Amino acid sequence: MSRAETVRFRHSQAILVAAVIAFLGALPLASARWYLVPVLLVPLAIGAWAWRAGTDADARELRLRALLGQRRVAWDRVVELAADGRGRAVARLDDGERLVLPGVRGAELPRLVAVTGQTPPTPAA
Numbered sequence: 001m002s003r004a005e006t007v008r009f010r011h012s013q014a015i016l017v018a019a020v021i022a023f024l025g026a027l028p029l030a031s032a033r034w035y036l037v038p039v040l041l042v043p044l045a046i047g048a049w050a051w052r053a054g055t056d057a058d059a060r061e062l063r064l065r066a067l068l069g070q071r072r073v074a075w076d077r078v079v080e081l082a083a084d085g086r087g088r089a090v091a092r093l094d095d096g097e098r099l100v101l102p103g104v105r106g107a108e109l110p111r112l113v114a115v116t117g118q119t120p121p122t123p124a125a
Contacts, residue, residue: 005115006056006058007057007058007115008054008055008056009055009056009103010050010054011050011053015049016047016051018046019050020043022046023040023043023044045067053065053067054104055089055101055102055112057115059075059115059116061073062075062091062101064099064101065102073099078092078094080092082106084106087105087107088101088105088106089104089105089106
């Protein structure tokens with residue numbers, strides 16, 4: 001992998017498809033009465049979240065993206081990467097803070113580590 005490469009991890013695109021279907025299903029309800037139009041905002045917000053939220057990683061930093069913001073964490077602040085009991089990837093920082101990496105599953109940790117230019121450790125037999 002090149003040092004300038006960015007790896008993007010996102011939630012399942014099935015969430016985006018479900019949001020589109022929910023939006024289409026809510027159209028008859030929203031068109032029945034004017035005060036029901038805000039019902040359309042729920043599937044729109046879920047669709048925007050599914051499109052945007054996730055983790056981007058390159059050789060310099062992790063970028064954790066949410067619906068309305070993002071957080072950048074330099075790799076030198078990351079002390080440990082592990083999977084929690086639910087199969088999500090978690091980063092422990094040098095100050096003890098634990099960050100769940102959105103869109104990254106525990107099985108994808110070797111791919112995440114590889115973007116740093118280091119080789120992931122191999123499990124002992």
